[in-house]
Amino acid sequence: MTDINATTTGSASLGVAGAAEHPAVTAQGAALSVRHLVKQYDNASAPVLNDISFDVPAGQVFVILGPSGSGKSTLLRTIAGLEPIQGGEITMGGELLRQAQSAGKLRSASASDSTKVGMVFQSYDLFPNKTVLGNIMLAPVLVQKRDKASVQAEALRLLERVGLADRKDAWPHELSGGQRQRVAICRALIEHPQVMLFDEVTAALDPEMVREVLDVILELANSGQTMLIVTHEMAFARAVADHVVLLANGSIVEESDHPQEFFDHPHTERAQQFLATFTYDRGQRQS
């Protein structure tokens, strides 16, 4: 785990201590730091997220595992700004991103927020009233006020990268789930977010389509994008993670900088229990 050096220069990726350890610091990935995060719903008896703290160094892939209801999605959503937090704070590249709000209401998103965090959801909903290209171009033009021609050029490059350049004029309903999800990734990436969040993005897909989406994420990981991924695809998690965290009942149960070791020899019993749910043993036949 590295500490975050608070030398901010406006561009959040610079001035991060530990850069020597992680040479792949790019203009795209910033470091994320979560400290004592607490999230509790109004009429709940216990917090969904209970004093969570962790660091994600710039350009690293952080995988969050855990049983359902452990708060994984909620964690991503608080980072994305979709849910308010009741305690703790989240900083990105040394700058404060989210903090506890006394009132229950969220501040409305500002244009600068859109460059910080990008998120891809489990339901691959694109805007149905726009083509693939339209979907990708809408936000950078409207929110980031970028020039249309350059946005279009970049959009086409992104589509090329995920293998969908020939579908730029297609409508969402004409695409398969996997294709739509890849477009959703482009849509998020084109805003140059410093951190990308993936919330079980393949859970709703047919098995054949899972691969094409995960391949895109793998490629993205190699380009140095800071990412937090919530997934159930264990083989994928094993391959892509730089750091692994197991969340259960709102707390971090185990974490590791060496994912291979975590998957092969988890330290805590809870982790062992969790990983065991993914392995099958037929047992002895009664004779």
Next chain:
Amino acid sequence: MDFGFMMHYAPYFVNAAYMTVFISFFGLVLSLVLGLICVAVQMANVPVARQIVRAYVELSRNTPLLVQLYFLYFGLPKLGVSWSAETCAIVGLAFLGGSYMTEALRGGFEAVPRVQLESARVLGFSPVQTFLHVTVPQALSTAIPAVVANVIFLVKESSVVSAIALADVMYVTKDLMGQTYDTYESLTLLVITYLVILLPISIVGTVLERRFDYARR
């Protein structure tokens, strides 16, 4: 079937059709405006106004247009308010139509999946931008079939305005039958006129539904 008769009296029906279309048109425009206002109130969650809208919707949907018209045309003058028959008809139609449009539009807005709004938010859209570029297009797409159905419904309901002596298609038919006793021909003209008014609306409606069905595929 006396075609000569029908040709001779056709002009009356054409005029009557104009009346029907005239009343329906303004009634519809007001209905939509009223519907939009009511939906806005419901979504903005203004406390007292919300209950008023709710009460309005229930009252106008559970009572017949005829009674509403009689109340306006015969009842209001007793309070000193004296509206022309046309005004009563349009107001009555708008009163009834407004609640139907409110329900249709509300269905559209409620059908926009939450994930769409969240995606927009994470992409950095302001609330206004989300409303204009994400909510409205999808709400409209979902609501169009219901709105089209309401348009047809209200045009049909306008047949009731004959009761307050407006020279619409029903009135003219009754008049003609009373004068000439040629009921077959009169009724045939009646059917033809309504078909001529309603079929195009139905066709345009279907075209609109198809054009905007992106949220329903």
Next chain:
Amino acid sequence: MRGAEILLQPGVFPRLLQGLWVTVWIAGASVLLALPLGLLVGWLMTLKNPAVRVIMRVYLDFIRIMPQLALLFIAFYGFAQAFDWNLDATGACVLVFVLWGAAELGDLVRGALESIPRTQYESAKVLGLNSWQTFTRVILPQALRRLLPASVNLVTRIVKTTSLATLLGVVEVIKVGQQIIDANRFQYPDATLWIYAVIFLMYFIVCWPLSIVARRLEKRWAHD
């Protein structure tokens, strides 16, 4: 307001209630007759026979596209001449409502039956149920759930449409109200407002509970 006192006059309220009863009676009779006919129509609509389908389609579309008042005129003034029936106004109303109600109900039935996934029939078959058992124990309960809320809605619409009977001369609640207003033109000139208000409320009291029932049913049986 002086006009309100008319409601307290002897005989006024009872007469209005009698008129309301006529309204409810016409609606009720129409619904009762429309039910079996509607089920029949609905079943006919699901048949594969193209001729039957076309006939049903034309029937449904015609009844739906014409305003109800126009249909009443056609029945009352038209049929009487055509078939030499001496259909009185009430009869004409019931006839039209039954035909209209059956058409709408038929369409609802068709929709409900068609919306049941084929897998339901297939699962039942594989489990060994025969046609009759499948229909009564698997299909019908599901169809009814989809059908009922909209049907109750239809009943509400029929009640509201009986108001048109006034225009044919039927002495139902609106007509009674008008008679009362006319009879008391001098003593209670403001009666108009109050009588119509009461009639308005009477329709509301009959229809609103039905709407609520329809909505409750829909919520209870909301299917995904």
